[in-house]
Each structure stands twice: as structure tokens, then as C-alpha cells.
Amino acid sequence: MKAVRLTVRQAVMEQRNFWRSPEYALFTFALPLFLLLLLGAANGGSYLPGHIRQIKVLVPSILAFGVIAAAYVNLGAKMAVLRHDGVLKRIRTTPLPAGAYLVGHIASTVATSLAIAGSMGVVGWLAFGTVPRLGGMFILASGLALGIVCFAALGLAVSSLIKSAESASPITNASYLPIAMISGIFDPTIGIPHWLSGAAGALPIKALAQVLEDAYTPAAHAFPAVDLAILLAWAVAGAALAAWRFRRQPALTAR
Amino acid sequence: MTSQLTAEIPAGDTAPDLAVHVRGLQMSYGDRSVLCGIDFEVRRGEVFCLLGPNGAGKTTTVEILEGFRARTGGTVTVLGLDPAAQPARLRERIGIVLQECGFPRQARVGELIDLWRDYYPHPRPLGDLLDVTGLTADRNSPVRRLSGGQRRRLDFALALAGDPDLVFLDEPTTGFDPEARRRLWTSVENLRDLGKTIVLTTHYLDEAERLADRVAILLDGRIKIAGSTREVARLAALPSRISFRMPNVLLSGAIPAPEGIDLTVRGHTATCQTRNTAVTLRALLDWAARYRVGDLDDLAVDTPSLEDAYLHHVERSDGDPGL
Numbered sequence: 001m002k003a004v005r006l007t008v009r010q011a012v013m014e015q016r017n018f019w020r021s022p023e024y025a026l027f028t029f030a031l032p033l034f035l036l037l038l039l040g041a042a043n044g045g046s047y048l049p050g051h052i053r054q055i056k057v058l059v060p061s062i063l064a065f066g067v068i069a070a071a072y073v074n075l076g077a078k079m080a081v082l083r084h085d086g087v088l089k090r091i092r093t094t095p096l097p098a099g100a101y102l103v104g105h106i107a108s109t110v111a112t113s114l115a116i117a118g119s120m121g122v123v124g125w126l127a128f129g130t131v132p133r134l135g136g137m138f139i140l141a142s143g144l145a146l147g148i149v150c151f152a153a154l155g156l157a158v159s160s161l162i163k164s165a166e167s168a169s170p171i172t173n174a175s176y177l178p179i180a181m182i183s184g185i186f187d188p189t190i191g192i193p194h195w196l197s198g199a200a201g202a203l204p205i206k207a208l209a210q211v212l213e214d215a216y217t218p219a220a221h222a223f224p225a226v227d228l229a230i231l232l233a234w235a236v237a238g239a240a241l242a243a244w245r246f247r248r249q250p251a252l253t254a255r
Numbered sequence: 256m257t258s259q260l261t262a263e264i265p266a267g268d269t270a271p272d273l274a275v276h277v278r279g280l281q282m283s284y285g286d287r288s289v290l291c292g293i294d295f296e297v298r299r300g301e302v303f304c305l306l307g308p309n310g311a312g313k314t315t316t317v318e319i320l321e322g323f324r325a326r327t328g329g330t331v332t333v334l335g336l337d338p339a340a341q342p343a344r345l346r347e348r349i350g351i352v353l354q355e356c357g358f359p360r361q362a363r364v365g366e367l368i369d370l371w372r373d374y375y376p377h378p379r380p381l382g383d384l385l386d387v388t389g390l391t392a393d394r395n396s397p398v399r400r401l402s403g404g405q406r407r408r409l410d411f412a413l414a415l416a417g418d419p420d421l422v423f424l425d426e427p428t429t430g431f432d433p434e435a436r437r438r439l440w441t442s443v444e445n446l447r448d449l450g451k452t453i454v455l456t457t458h459y460l461d462e463a464e465r466l467a468d469r470v471a472i473l474l475d476g477r478i479k480i481a482g483s484t485r486e487v488a489r490l491a492a493l494p495s496r497i498s499f500r501m502p503n504v505l506l507s508g509a510i511p512a513p514e515g516i517d518l519t520v521r522g523h524t525a526t527c528q529t530r531n532t533a534v535t536l537r538a539l540l541d542w543a544a545r546y547r548v549g550d551l552d553d554l555a556v557d558t559p560s561l562e563d564a565y566l567h568h569v570e571r572s573d574g575d576p577g578l
Contacts (some may be wrong), residue, residue: 005373006373006374009370009373010370013366013370016361017359017360017361017362018361020361021360021361081360082359085357085358085359085360086353086355086356086357087356087357087358087359089353089356090353090356090357090358090413092323093321093346093350093351093353093414094346094371094374094375094417095343095344095346095347095374095375095376095417096374097343
């Protein structure tokens with residue numbers, strides 16, 4: 001019970017710390033919203049193959065982008081900074097179970113990700129009249145749940161590979177933005193070679209975008225089991241890498 | 256060597272007044288030995304100093320005591336617990352002040368200490384922690400706005416959050432200016448006044464001399480000598496030094512040098528070494544009286560210090576091929 005209470009307290013503290021750097025919090029929320037409004041206004045009205053209005057694909061894909069920014073970049077960069085600042089070292093001197101500490105961080109990240117997803121969903125509705133179809137709610141929920149878990153795990157994994165506090169933000173951002181672009185997150189009509197598009201399809205970014213798109217576009221596809229499986233596979237891989245790296249940590253002081 | 260990693264040492268087996276009990280502690284990486292079987296004890300309520308040059312194994316020893324490194328041999332008991340067997344339980348009762356340790360960037364002093372308190376079963380009251388470390392005025396300050404000295408005090412506050420019985424300080428003044436060092440020494444003395452047992456590692460002799468009740472000199476993975484600072488100095492069996500300013504009458508050769516006393520002169524200072532301080536001093540004073548030298552200016556008697564003993568051991572160790 002105490003572990004649970006500590007986890008909750010840690011999560012609350014992390015949320016509070018997130019909102020305390022307003023520029024950072026603003027950036028994490030504002031960028032996806034801004035992109036949605038910009039791209040939605042510019043291209044939303046045009047039609048994609050299959051007579052689908054582009055906005056119906058843009059909203060979910062940029063929503064995916066927002067979730068990735070919160071879960072992957074946020075958590076990944078933050079953990080790398082905490083490690084290189086020596087904060088993790090200090091935590092290890094206390095009786096706080098590593099699990100409680102970590103889950104506290106993850107819980108805060110989940111809350112932030114859901115907040116972004118929520119605000120983007122609302123903007124998609126108010127600005128563009130685009131909402132997920134009723135039958136797609138379950139798909140939306142599973143996509144968000146699995147997507148957040150997957151990208152949080154990947155964020156933790158990448159944080160264990162980052163070498164300094166200063167490089168944390170550049171590396172986390174640079175490691176997913178190009179892939180997001182190639183995956184067609186910002187422009188579903190992007191012309192890229194077939195093999196590249198295929199490769200992107202195996203990556204979790206496109207998988208998440210496709211699951212969420214599925215919830216927004218008119219029905220008549222099968223349940224996106226493959227994409228969800230891809231997310232799950234990457235989640236497991238990320239968690240395994242993170243666990244392996246953190247277990248290999250050198251003893252308290254590295255001189 | 257067989258390793259004796261005992262999982263459970265019944266509390267009654269260690270004398271209750273011992274905070275730390277170490278016997279035959281070994282630490283090897285493959286065939287490289289960092290600690291070659293060391294023994295020492297730390298009594299409750301004292302400041303114990305592990306002294307040695309860099310690379311001697313001080314930090315390794317302390318990490319083993321804290322439960323962060325698994326030893327390869329010997330027995331270690333800290334507050335009645337084996338750090339290798341029960342590290343989490345041990346951490347509830349110890350405080351560790353680390354070097355180069357940061358704080359969460361957005362934290363505020365009071366709320367950070369309060370969060371830390373929650374990690375422990377029997378924390379000290381928040382107001383008390385702020386008071387003892389002089390941070391009451393900074394309770395709501397963001398951590399990133401603190402000065403170096405305030406950050407250090409916050410390190411102490413966090414280490415004390417759980418009201419530990421034993422506090423570890425690893426090279427606490429490395430890189431500090433003289434002013435900051437003195438302030439930290441005062442903090443350590445305050446900790447002792449609170450009844451804490453303190454284990455301190457350092458390569459600064461003046462620090463050990465000032466703070467330690469008992470000290471152990473660690474060299475090349477072995478403890479050369481241990482005891483109170485006075486004992487250690489005495490055990491090295493080094494002579495005392497008596498020095499005074501050369502009187503002009505002696506310089507000019509107008510009077511003979513004192514008999515039976517081997518005086519070395521450097522610049523204006525005459526020094527002699529003796530194992531019988533009082534006797535030699537008396538002979539000197541008699542000589543001064545006899546030849547009407549008057550008062551011996553800058554007369555000083557230096558009994559062997561910890562530094563002398565330490566350097567003596569280090570020099571011996573350097574010359575010894577077997578070590």
C-alpha cells in the first residue's frame with residue numbers, strides 16, 4: 001500500500017514539475033495543436049484515394065504525433081536528464097522501490113499524453129467537425145492505451161542510450177521526427193518510394209497513426225490487429241532494452 | 256580464499272555499541288584485488304574516518320557498506336544488517352551524502368524534502384530538517400536558485416530526512432574552497448551532536464584530524480593502522496619536534512650549542528627531534544638559562560600528528576615491493 005501511495009505522490013510531483021516549466025509544457029501541447037490547425041486548414045478539404053476527406057486522416061495522425069511527443073520525447077528526455085543530473089543516483093540511496101519511482105513517472109506521462117490526445121480530439125471536433133465514428137471508440141481506446149505504453153517504453157529505452165543531459169532533447173526529437181515524416185503523419189499524400197513506405201509500416205509511429213485513423217475514417221476495414229500487434233512488439237522490445245540497460249548500471253559513483 | 260557471505264548475522268552477535276563491523280572484507284574483480292581483507296569497526300555516535308590516497312579503495316569500501324556493491328569475501332555488518340542481504344532495509348536507516356548529485360530541476364526545497372521524508376518509515380519532522388540545515392528561509396525557493404552552499408545543505412537535509420542512525424559522507428569537501436570546507440566541517444560536527452554515527456572518507460589529513468574520533472588508514476586495499484587520531488599518531492612511533500628561532504649569540508658562535516642535542520638549522524629556525532620531549536625541552540631550557548640566551552623566540556613543540564603518521568605509512572608502502 002505504501003508503494004502505491006508513493007507512486008501516486010511521485011506521479012503528482014512529476015505533473016507539477018511538468019507544468020512548472022511553462023515554455024516546455026506549452027511547446028509540448030502547442031506544437032501538435034498548431035500543426036493540426038495549420039495542416040488541417042491547408043489540406044483538410046482535399047480528397048484522398050477512396051473518397052476520404054484528408055482531414056479525417058490528418059486529425060488522427062497528428063493526434064498520434066502529439067501522443068508520441070508526450071510519451072516518447074517527454075519521458076525519454078526527462079529520464080536521460082535525471083540520470084545525467086545525478087538525480088537517479090540520489091534516489092537509489094533511499095528505500096524508495098525503483099518500481100514505484102518508475103511507475104510514478106510513467107503514470108505522469110500517461111496523464112500528459114491523454115491530456116494532449118483529449119485536447120487534440122476536441123480541437124479536431126470544434127475546428128474541423130471531425131470526430132471518431134461511434135464504432136471506432138474501442139479502436140481509439142486500444143490504440144491510445146497501447147500507443148502510450150509503447151512509446152513510453154521506447155522513451156525509457158532511448159533514455160538509457162543518451163550520453164548527456166544536453167543531448168537528451170535533440171536526440172529524442174531527432175530520433176522520431178524524420179520517421180514521422182516518412183510515415184506520412186503530416187502529409188498522407190507524401191510521395192516516397194514503396195520500399196521506404198513498407199519499412200515505415202513496421203515501425204510503431206505509422207502503426208499508431210493507422211490504428212487511430214481507423215477509428216476516425218468510415219468503417220469497412222477489418223480490426224487493425226496487425227498494427228496493434230506491431231505496437232505491442234515494439235513495447236516489449238523497448239521495455240526489455242530499458243530493463244537490460246538499467247540493470248547494467250554501474251555502481252553509484254562512476255569515477 | 257573462501258568467501259563467507261553470511262546472509263543473516265543475528266543481532267546479538269555484534270556488540271550493540273558497534274554501528275559497523277567489518278572482518279576480512281575482500282573485493283576483487285577477476286584476479287585484481289581492490290580490497291585485500293580489511294578489518295575495522297565503527298562505534299555508535301562517533302565520527303569514523305577512512306583515510307587514504309585516491310585509488311586506495313575507500314569509495315569501494317563505503318559502497319559495500321551502503322549495499323551498492325557486492326563484496327567478494329568477508330563479513331560486513333552495518334546496524335546489525337548485512338548490506339548484501341538486506342540493502343533496502345538498511346537504506347531505511349542510513350543517510351548518504353554523495354558528491355555531484357543533482358536535484359530534480361523544477362523542485363522546491365521544502366516540497367522536495369517532504370517528498371523524501373515519505374520514503375522512510377520514521378522521518379524527521381520537516382520543520383526540524385529545515386531548521387537543522389539552516390534552510391527554513393528557503394523553504395519555497397526553487398532548487399535551481401540555490402547557491403552552492405545551500406545546495407550542500409540540501410544534500411544534508413535529504414540525507415537526514417529518514418532520521419538515520421548512520422550517515423555516510425564520501426569525500427565531502429573535494430573541490431571546496433577553504434571557507435566552504437570549514438562550513439561543512441561545522442555541519443558534520445552538528446550531525447555528531449545530533450547523535451548520529453558518521454563514516455567519512457577523505458584524502459585530506461586536516462579534515463581527518465579535525466573531525467575524526469577514530470581513523471583508519473587505507474592503503475592499496477589494506478588497512479595499515481586504525482585507532483583514535485592520537486593513537487594512530489603515537490603508534491607510528493615518530494619523534495616529536497622542538498623548534499625555536501636561532502638566537503644570534505648561537506649563530507655567531509659566541510656560545511656553544513646545547514650538549515647532547517642534535518640541532519638542525521634551516522634558515523633562522525633550529526629544530527631537533529626527540530622521543531623524550533620533556534627531557535629534551537628541559538635540557539634546552541637549562542642551556543638557554545646557563546648561557547643567558549633569554550627567552551627562546553618562537554619555541555614550539557610539535558608532537559607527531561596524524562599527517563606525520565600518514566605520510567610515514569605512505570612512504571613505507573611506496574618502498575615496499577610486496578605491497
